[in-house]
Structure formats: structure tokens, C-alpha cells
Amino acid sequence: MAVTTEGLGPTIALDGARKARTNLTQARIRWMVLALLLGFGLVGGRLVQLGMVVTDSTIEGQARDVITATRPPILDRNGLEMAVDIRVPSLYAEPRRIIDVEEAVRKLRTVLPDLDEAWLRNRLSGDKGFVWVQRELSPAIQDKVMRLGIPGIDFITESKRFYPGMREASHILGSTNIDNQGISGIEKHMDTEAVALLQDLGLARGNALAPVELSVDMRVQHVLYEEMTDAMSRYQAIAAAGVMLDIHTGEVIALVSLPDFNPNEPATALVKDTFNRITSGIFEPGSIFKTVTMAGALDSGAVRINDQFDARYGVRFGRYTIDDFHGKHRILSLPEVYKYSSNIGTIRVMQAMGKDNFRAFLSRMGFDRRVEFELPEMRLPTVPKELSEVGAATASFGHGLSVSPLHMVTAYAAFVNGGNYIAPTLYKRSVEEAEPLYQRVLNPQTSEYVRYLMRLNALEGSGSQMNKAALGYRVGGKTGTAEKVVDGRYSSSKVTNFFASAFPLDNPRYAMIIMVDEPKLEPGAGGTTAGWNAGAATGRLVQRVAPMLGIAPDFSEILDRNLVPPVLR
Amino acid sequence: MIRNLNIILIFTSALMLAGVYALKFSIENTASERTALIALIDAQEGELSLLKADEAVLSQPGHIEPIVRRHEAALAIGPVQQKQFGAFDALPMRPAKPNSAAMDALFESLAAGVDPIDAILELEGID
Numbered sequence: 302m303a304v305t306t307e308g309l310g311p312t313i314a315l316d317g318a319r320k321a322r323t324n325l326t327q328a329r330i331r332w333m334v335l336a337l338l339l340g341f342g343l344v345g346g347r348l349v350q351l352g353m354v355v356t357d358s359t360i361e362g363q364a365r366d367v368i369t370a371t372r373p374p375i376l377d378r379n380g381l382e383m384a385v386d387i388r389v390p391s392l393y394a395e396p397r398r399i400i401d402v403e404e405a406v407r408k409l410r411t412v413l414p415d416l417d418e419a420w421l422r423n424r425l426s427g428d429k430g431f432v433w434v435q436r437e438l439s440p441a442i443q444d445k446v447m448r449l450g451i452p453g454i455d456f457i458t459e460s461k462r463f464y465p466g467m468r469e470a471s472h473i474l475g476s477t478n479i480d481n482q483g484i485s486g487i488e489k490h491m492d493t494e495a496v497a498l499l500q501d502l503g504l505a506r507g508n509a510l511a512p513v514e515l516s517v518d519m520r521v522q523h524v525l526y527e528e529m530t531d532a533m534s535r536y537q538a539i540a541a542a543g544v545m546l547d548i549h550t551g552e553v554i555a556l557v558s559l560p561d562f563n564p565n566e567p568a569t570a571l572v573k574d575t576f577n578r579i580t581s582g583i584f585e586p587g588s589i590f591k592t593v594t595m596a597g598a599l600d601s602g603a604v605r606i607n608d609q610f611d612a613r614y615g616v617r618f619g620r621y622t623i624d625d626f627h628g629k630h631r632i633l634s635l636p637e638v639y640k641y642s643s644n645i646g647t648i649r650v651m652q653a654m655g656k657d658n659f660r661a662f663l664s665r666m667g668f669d670r671r672v673e674f675e676l677p678e679m680r681l682p683t684v685p686k687e688l689s690e691v692g693a694a695t696a697s698f699g700h701g702l703s704v705s706p707l708h709m710v711t712a713y714a715a716f717v718n719g720g721n722y723i724a725p726t727l728y729k730r731s732v733e734e735a736e737p738l739y740q741r742v743l744n745p746q747t748s749e750y751v752r753y754l755m756r757l758n759a760l761e762g763s764g765s766q767m768n769k770a771a772l773g774y775r776v777g778g779k780t781g782t783a784e785k786v787v788d789g790r791y792s793s794s795k796v797t798n799f800f801a802s803a804f805p806l807d808n809p810r811y812a813m814i815i816m817v818d819e820p821k822l823e824p825g826a827g828g829t830t831a832g833w834n835a836g837a838a839t840g841r842l843v844q845r846v847a848p849m850l851g852i853a854p855d856f857s858e859i860l861d862r863n864l865v866p867p868v869l870r
Numbered sequence: 871m872i873r874n875l876n877i878i879l880i881f882t883s884a885l886m887l888a889g890v891y892a893l894k895f896s897i898e899n900t901a902s903e904r905t906a907l908i909a910l911i912d913a914q915e916g917e918l919s920l921l922k923a924d925e926a927v928l929s930q931p932g933h934i935e936p937i938v939r940r941h942e943a944a945l946a947i948g949p950v951q952q953k954q955f956g957a958f959d960a961l962p963m964r965p966a967k968p969n970s971a972a973m974d975a976l977f978e979s980l981a982a983g984v985d986p987i988d989a990i991l992e993l994e995g996i997d
Contacts, residue, residue, distance in 0.1 A: 381926070381930070382922070382923075382925075382926035385922055386919060387916075387919045387920055388912075388915060388919045389916075458912060458916060463923050465923060465926035465927040465930050466930050466932060467930075469930070469932050519930065520931050523930075523931035523935065524931075526932070527935070772952055773952040773955075844949070844952070845949055853955050853957065854952040854955050856952075
């Protein structure tokens with residue numbers, strides 16, 4: 302347009318100048334609009350770009366919440382802390398923000414000299430957003446590292462599990478890994494139950510978690526731990542274990558298995574032989590199983606408490622003859638069979654009941670399945686599905702089948718509490734809560750007979766060593782000396798000793814199993830049979846814990862006389 | 871008219887600008903205060919958790935027992951023995967009152983001025 306107007310007159314040129322000016326303004330406006338569009342476009346583009354960025358909020362593949370999640374404190378039945386969370390700083394690095402890796406490595410190693418130089422350099426190089434340098438440090442070290450002022454190095458506060466009771470309740474509590482997740486014991490059970498869900502929902506933060514109350518009494522647990530430690534050294538045993546149950550609620554009051562581990566150092570749990578012998582150890586129970594045979598036979602009505610049994614000669618099965626240890630070789634009454642722990646008499650009792658009824662009774666008492674219990678460390682018992690004549694005979698006195706001490710203590714609890722089977726628990730439970738879970742396995746009358754037999758054995762039989770220390774606490778129990786199988790044969794020198802007991806028998810409240818594995822002769826003691834080690838330890842234990850449990854000694858003979866069934870008075 | 875309006879608008883916008891920035895800085899201040907407080911609470915919660923753990927360790931029976939053992943001899947203490955228990959039922963009943971009828975009769979007669987010894991002496995013939 303400007304070119305065509307140039308050749309015309311000045312008046313037209315004036316018009317042209319105005320027009321040109323207008324055109325120029327329009328051109329400028331266009332350029333401005335373009336510039337503005339470009340500017341806003343840039344801003345918008347950047348916004349979209351920022352919106353597309355996925356921020357990596359995880360820590361080495363795990364959500365931050367999981368790492369810093371807290372666990373509820375674990376309390377014993379009296380409210381004493383058994384496990385608490387402590388907040389500890391953990392050192393991490395953001396390699397992409399580190400300017401001088403060499404300097405960072407050098408400086409960090411002045412505070413943490415244990416870190417390997419090459420490993421640390423490798424760790425801090427690269428373009429990662431988050432790497433752990435060292436976890437669970439002390440606040441003092443945190444302070445020192447912060448003073449170094451290295452960019453890209455920082456701390457995050459993690460929760461760490463701490464067990465103030467140290468080793469004492471290790472097998473009950475179990476332990477947690479460095480991410481504060483339960484890997485064994487009740488900690489693992491809690492994770493499978495509730496905590497994992499809470500953590501998933503992101504609720505397991507802060508201190509809002511209600512504490513978990515266990516049934517364990519730390520005072521009793523401590524005494525049991527001490528007595529078991531004492532038993533280990535006193536009898537030079539390879540292992541010792543004990544468990545005490547409240548017979549009415551099934552609550553585990555104490556549970557110790559030695560050798561143990563330190564839950565504050567979970568690596569110590571990997572040492573051989575530290576498994577929980579109460580729940581995941583299965584053993585031939587030996588003579589403590591005779592109580593089961595007696596209870597089953599008396600309950601079936603096949604034998605009566607005043608029956609007599611011929612124990613003059615051993616019982617022959619083909620080439621084998623089963624005889625008594627220190628046998629009397631005469632006709633024995635049923636209480637005498639129990640008191641003298643006669644194998645022959647017990648076989649006769651079982652035979653009177655019938656082997657199939659006996660096997661059915663074992664199922665009724667839960668001996669052929671896992672005990673329902675919270676700890677993940679459980680093992681299936683080995684009880685033959687069908688018992689042969691000889692199998693039933695050996696089973697009647699606790700050989701040829703293997704069960705855990707937890708099976709035995711649960712059975713004993715049912716025997717003395719009036720005949721109600723109640724699965725043990727590690728959580729606090731009242732009698733009212735437990736009663737709907739009762740399964741009747743014995744008549745109350747049979748339960749009274751068993752109490753009498755157990756008390757009789759403590760007064761006159763193999764439990765007398767136990768009764769010496771626990772005088773007045775009305776303890777009754779049965780010894781069991783099970784010979785171990787060494788190279789396919791029963792060895793008389795290597796034995797596993799048990800003492801199953803209940804107290805106070807006039808109004809029973811607690812049942813207990815103490816196990817001493819491969820005890821040696823204690824100087825001054827009369828033998829290595831169970832009465833001298835597992836039994837004596839039970840006596841010392843009861844003497845110490847009975848006052849804690851609110852049981853006062855009572856020496857009146859009327860209590861023991863009342864236990865004797867009327868037909869025998 | 872327009873000019874005045876423009877001046878007013880310019881001043882208002884300058885004021886608004888100052889206001890917005892003042893608000894922004896005060897919010898930033900509050901935010902940093904909040905962050906500092908959160909850090910402080912976190913640190914104190916951490917300390918508290920350590921103190922609680924300490925307390926739990928100190929109240930464990932396994933911690934108390936060695937202390938008791940150390941002072942056993944000095945304080946003459948030990949685990950409770952069966953014979954140290956008592957009950958109200960075990961207390962003996964108060965002994966029955968002695969029979970004081972004869973003595974009472976004697977004192978009464980003495981008080982009345984009669985000495986029984988005189989009667990005996992008289993019987994024996996002693997003066």
C-alpha cells in the first residue's frame with residue numbers, strides 16, 4: 302500500500318502518513334499480542350510441565366510413613382512397659398544435591414569413621430534422590446554431622462523398637478527389623494493383626510496408638526527367667542524352659558526358653574538353638590503324660606480311683622518287655638500307679654480304657670494339632686494317627702509321641718480347672734471373656750481326682766523334692782524323665798526332664814511346666830531324674846512367685862485331707 | 871476527573887501491593903515459626919520417648935533385683951519365707967481369765983475386818 306501511494310500528491314501523502322501510523326500501531330499491537338501470547342504460553346507450558354512431575358516421596362522404595370511409623374507400646378498385665386518406641390535420627394543423603402562428593406566423604410568420615418570410604422563415595426555419587434547413609438544414630442552424632450554443614454546430607458527421625466526388659470521376655474516379644482516391622486514373636490502377630498492395617502491407612506503416626514496389654518506378669522517372668530538361668534548352670538543343662546498359665550483364663554503368666562536372644566539386637570536370634578522350646582520345640586513328654594492317661598481313663602469310667610492294677614510283671618509285646626523304673630512289682634492301687642510312676646500300671650489303666658478311646662481322648666485334648674496361640678513360632682506335634690497295641694502302651698507313659706510343652710501345660714490347666722479346655726493366650730483376658738471359649742473335656746469329678754493324684758505325688762511321690770521348697774503353697778505335680786533317642790536308641794544318660802505342676806491345689810489357679818534338657822548330676826543331689834532338677838526348680842520358683850500372685854501359705858492338713866476323694870478316705 | 875481517578879487508582883494499587891507483600895511476609899514468618907515449633911515438638915517428643923524408655927528400664931524387675939541383692943546384707947532383707955505369713959485366724963485367742971473367786975472372797979473378808987488366819991490359828995490352838 303505504501304509503495305502505491307508514494308507517487309501521488311502531498312495531500313494524499315498526509316493521508317498516507319496517518320494511515321501508515323494506524324498501520325504501525327496495529328502492527329505493534331499484533332506484536333504485543335504475540336509477545337503476550339508467547340509469554341503466557343511459556344508460563345502455561347511450565348505449569349503443565351510442573352504438573353507432570355511426579356515427586357518421589359518414597360524412601361528406597363518404601364513410603365515415608367512406613368519408615369517413620371510407630372508401634373504401640375506393649376505393657377505387661379500390671380502396666381509395666383515391655384516394649385516401647387524411641388525416636389532416633391537416621392542419616393540420609395540426596396546425592397543429586399551434593400556438590401563435592403569427595404569433600405562430603407572426607408567430612409562424614411571424621412564423625413562416622415566406621416563407614417567404608419569406597420562404599421560411601423559410591424553411595425553419594427550419582428543422581429539419586431534419596432539414599433540411607435546410616436540408620437539409627439544417637440542425637441550427639443546427629444549434632445556433629447549437622448555442624449559439618451554438608452549440603453545434601455540430612456536426618457530423618459525414625460522410630461526404633463526398644464525392649465527395656467532386655468532378654469527376659471525375648472521369646473514372648475520377638476523382635477522387629479530396622480523398618481520397625483515385627484519379624485517374630487508377638488510383634489509379628491501384632492503386625493498381621495492390626496498394626497499393618499493401621500500403617501496401610503497411614504494412621505500409625507504419632508503417639509495415638511493404644512498400648513497393647515499382654516497377660517504376662519513381668520515379676521513372675523523375671524523370677525522364672527532367673528530360675529531357668531540358675532537351672533542351666535546348676536545342672537549344666539543344654540536348655541531350660543518354663544511356662545506358667547492361668548488355668549481359668551488361659552493367660553500365659555510367664556514363658557521363658559533358654560538359650561534365648563536379645564530382642565534389642567535381632568541378629569542374636571539367628572544363633573543356633575535359640576528357638577522357643579515351649580511353642581516350637583516338640584519332645585517326648587515322658588511320665589508327665591501319665592496324668593493324661595489317668596485323666597482319660599478315669600473320665601471314661603473304665604477305671605475307678607480305687608481300682609487295683611497288676612504291676613508284678615513287665616508287659617510283653619513280642620520281643621520287648623516294658624518294665625518299671627524302680628518298680629515295686631506288686632499289685633498297685635491307681636493312686637500308687639501314679640505315685641510310683643509305674644509304666645506297667647499305666648499301660649494296664651490305658652488298656653482298661655481301650656486304645657481307641659485313649660487315642661480319641663488325645664484328640665479331644667488337642668494333642669494332635671497345633672495349639673491355638675498368638676506366637677508365629679509353632680510346630681505341629683507328632684502323634685500317630687492310629688495307635689498299635691505297643692504304640693498305645695508306650696504313648697500311655699509319654700513315649701512314641703512328641704508334643705510341645707505348651708500342649709502339656711494347656712492339658713494340665715484343663716485337668717485341674719474342672720475339666721474345661723481353654724486355648725492359651727498372650728493377651729489379657731478375664732474369666733468372663735474366657736468362659737464362652739471353654740470346651741468341656743473332663744467331668745468336674747475327674748478334675749478333682751487329678752488334683753488329688755497330683756497333690757499325692759508331691760507329698761509322697763516323685764514331687765517331694767519340689768514340695769520341700771514350696772511347703773505350704775499346696776503344689777502338686779508329676780515328674781517326667783524322658784530318655785532321648787541317640788543314634789536310634791533310647792539313651793539313659795541323655796534325658797529331657799519335665800515337671801508339670803499346678804498350685805494351690807485346694808483352689809487351683811496356675812499350671813506350670815518346667816523343662817530341663819540334658820541335666821547333669823548336681824553335687825549333693827540324689828539323681829538326675831526330673832524330681833531333682835525340674836521338680837526342685839519348680840519348688841524354688843513357686844516359693845518366690847506365690848506371694849506375688851497373692852497366694853498365702855497354709856499349712857493346715859485339712860486342705861490336703863479334703864483333696865482325698867471320699868471313697869479313699 | 872479521569873486524572874484524579876487514575877491517581878487514586880495508582881495510589882490504591884500501590885497500597886494494595888504493599889499490603890499483599892506485607893501479608894505474604896507475615897505468612898512466611900508464621901510458617902517458619904510453625905516449622906520451628908514442629909521441629910521443637912519433634913525433638914522434645916524424641917527426648918520424651920528416651921526418658922520413657924529410661925523409666926521403663928529402671929522399673930524392670932530385672933533391673934531392681936541386682937540393686938536389692940547388693941543391699942541384701944546391709945538391710946537384712948531376703949525373699950519372703952512361708953513362716954513370715956500370718957493371718958488373723960492364726961492369732962491365738964485371748965487366754966481365759968484366771969479364776970479369782972477365792973482371792974476376791976479373801977479380800978472381801980479382810981475388808982470386812984475378818985482375817986481367815988485367825989480361825990485357822992484358833993483351830994490349831996495357837997495364840
